[in-house]
Amino acid sequence: MPRNSAGLPPRLAHTPPTAAPGSPKRPRTTAWLVLLLTVIGVGAAFALGPSDATTTDATGVGLPASSQSAQVAEIVKTLPAGAAAPAIVVYSNADGSTLTEAQRTVVTERSGALGALGLAPAAARPEIVRDLVATVAVLLPADAADDRNSETVRQIRATAGRDLPAPLRAEVTGGPAFRADIAQVFAGADTDLLIATASVVAVLLLITYRSPILWLVPLLVVGAGDRVAGILVGVLAPHAGVQVDASAAGILSVLVFGAGTDYALLLVSRYRDELHLTEDRFAAMARAWRGTAPAVLASGSTVVLSLLTLLTAELTGNRGLGLAGAVGILVAMLFGLVVLPAALVLPGRRLFWPLVPRVGDAVTADRRGPWSRIGHAVARRPAQVATAGTAVLLLLASGALGLHTGLAQADSFRRTPEAVLGQRTLAAVRPAGAVDPLTLVSAAASADQVARAARQVPGVASVSAGAGGTPGERYARAEVILAAAPGTAESDRSIELLRDTVGRVPGAGALVGGATAEAYDTARADAHDTRVVVPLVLVIVLLVLVGLLRALVAPVLLVATVIASYFAALGASWVLFRTVYDFPALDTNVPLLSFLFLVALGVDYNIFLVARAREDTLAGHDTRSAVLRALASTGGVITSAGILLAAVFAVLGVLPLITLTQIGTIVGIGVLLDTLLVRTVLVPALALLTGRRFWWPGRPEQAGTGTGAAGSG
Secondary structure, three states: OOOOOOOOOHHHHOOOOOOOOOOOOOOHHHHHHHHHHHHHHHHHHHHHOOOOOOOOOOOOOOOOOOOHHHHHHHHHHHOOOOOEEEEEEEEEEOOOOOOOHHHHHHHHHHHHHHHOOOOOHHHOOOEEEOOOEEEEEEEEEOOOOHHHHHHHHHHHHHHHHOOOOOOEEEEEEOHHHHHHHHHHHHOOHHHHHHHHHHHHHHHHHHHHHOOOOOOHHHHHHHHHHHHHHHHHHHHHHHHHOOOOOHHHHHHHHHHHHHHHHHHHHHHHHHHHHHHOOOOOHHHHHHHHHHHHHHHHHHHHHHHHHHHHHHHHOOOHHHHHHHHHHHHHHHHHHHHHHHHHHHHHHOOOHHHHOOOOOOOOOOOHHHOOOHHHHHHHHHHHOHHHHHHHHHHHHHHHHHHHOOOOEOOOHHHOEOOOOHHHHHHHHHHOOOOHHHHOOEEEEEEHHHHHHHHHHHHOOOOEEEEOOOOOOOOOOOEEEEEEEEOOOOOOHHHHHHHHHHHHHHHOOOOOOOEEEOHHHHHHHHHHHHHHHHHHHHHHHHHHHHHHHHHHHOOOHHHHHHHHHHHHHHHHHHHHHHHHHHHHHOOOOEOOOHHHHHHHHHHHHHHHHHHHHHHHHHHHHHOOOOHHHHHHHHHHHHHHHHHHHHHHHHHHHHHHHHOOEHHHHHHHHHHHHHHHHHHHHHHHHHHHHHHHHHHHHHHOOOOHHHHHOOOOOOOOO
């Protein structure tokens, strides 16, 4: 008879305890009641709650009121002209030739219809630039909702391009046009992401379980949880004072499906093992739940608390994502630990057909499968394995040398939209910053002095005649055109110099805002959020691990491996972005969000592995045997979970926005590193090297002495 690492036959090592007197042997009624209440609750949520998690039409990240851009936006609303932004219609010949008189006449005639679509029809006058380009500026409300702005831009594009004689073409650019193109990216994003995510999960579950029935149960449970999470976020967000935009709602689905399916894989694997030990499927599920719940609660709590650190962020978009993600993970835990067990236990063993678990078959930890062989290979040379694994991570991390952050506005799309094409056409004949001028406001009495100071700033191409203002006005407004394109490093430096220069004009109270300045302020706010959130996340992860493992050495080592895998993923992704995708830089919020998701979710697999090792240590195994058994028993399910989670994050690439593609790629690569390298070889090697000191100051080996291996399953 085969024996386990403790020297006991598998059946003796895993004999379940007898049920307590009076405990129900067939809690079928409870399981049916759980499912019935779930159906009623989900139905009520759909009937009474909002349609989804989105609480705002805006697709940008909101700045704090203290930023200069936000202050300018509020001041501009009080001016007679109000808050306006130009949608610039750019006419040019596709072959680059000069505009003919007939073409100029067409543009002039078309400008009247275009002006009627804006706030100031008389201001929509054609301007000829170098005989190559004609522009018509249509002023639109800067604070319009995304749907209204998008509809107006659509009408402008339709009017501008109607029946133009070849080779004359019209391209609409400017701040409102960029907003409309970004909104178009998220049009139907929820549905696209949900379909793609559910499809990926379904395929991978089918491959993992090799059953035509079993995969449907976790998919339906997690899918229901995703919809409930979206509704709950839509209800709770207004009460919490945060806004959830379309991008946060899309990431919410990715988190719920990714984490929820991971929890399902862990529970199903443990349940299958317990079915090998008892005929009573309800007793098997009870033992599986008791073995799984602590790890799920610990890992889920880590993710929830980490996401809630985003509530300390300056950007309202980050705060909305933090709340939405935290609610989503809580719902995933609830459905994974309450609804899924009921849905799994009622159909019985036939749910696993054709691979039906039979009593007496060896459990996963006692099989000489691939993960058992990997564990014993690591155990033979743990020092060399740890050194090699660390070297691989350092090599990958070196790819981040020379990494750049800060995408220009025109580089934010994977497919070039019309707003970018128009910007490029205009930049060929005018300063690149003309597409989105800065707004300069100051005290009316100091307007002339402020304008003169602004014209002296390097990188400023022109300052409009905004001096003076009508009698009685408190503020004067001017437009500043930069030589550099919005969002570039040169543009950022010019904004810094401009603010510094005009800020020194005595008594002027000068402020610089506008869409380009908002992007600059957003990057600064992202840097602040990173400095605040990253330390909080690391402290939270460390404290959760200390509480779960009752140790100090193991948590420190686990956090160190997760940090190393993050930098390795960042380096590998940066090489990929430069050589394959040709992305010029990372968007400013990508490092923070990638770190948050990767550290919070990546540590899950370490929790699943090490919590199982501690459980076996308490059951009487020494640290070496416990680590090898934990690797053998969790290797398959964690690998499946990691591949699935990486694939789910890769689904973010279905949206043509570079930011989400970058987040999905970094997190996906990081999860694969955590799954296939860190958890498979590096953590076991470190645990084997440190031995019982791995649990210091706890002493689980001594606590398990005399108990034998019984109950360790």
